[in-house]
Amino acid sequence: QVQLAESGGGLVQAGGSLRLACAASDRTVSNNAMGWFRQAPGKEREFVASIGWKGSNERYADSVKGRFIISRDYAKNTVYLQMNSLEPEDTAVYHCAVGRHPIALGQSTVRTWGQGTQVTVSS
Secondary structure, three states: OOOEEEEOOEEEEOOOOEEEEEEEOOHHHOOOOEEEEEEOOOOOOEEEEEEOHHHOOOEEOOOOOOOEEEEEEHHHOEEEEEEOOOOHHHOEEEEEEEEOOOOOOOHHHEEEEOOOEEEEEEO
16 A cells, blocks of 8 residues: 655745645556645544645635645645745644545545645744
8 A cells, every 4th residue: 555755844934835745656646646734633534635646626715815826746645735925823743645536635535645745834
């Protein structure tokens, strides 16, 4: 089974930026949608962003639209999440995911989850 390894989390002040990366262990993810979810303390896990096969169908949660950008590098089997204008409300553990389908990604269609990386935004 493919494994996902996230990196890039950390502590940043409000208004700052971070770039998360998620490297897949093999190329079996190439034809599948990939994306990011997050879970804040005491809250349910929520969708953040996803990107489909060949970079199609970028989707974002309303709370991050205009601030976050998702992209993928097929040569490196890696998906990225550029997070700008970070807010304290963005504090959460961010999980990478690979879906079962090529275009869309939702919690019910996730095939594999990453372990997560902590993002903390101070005010």
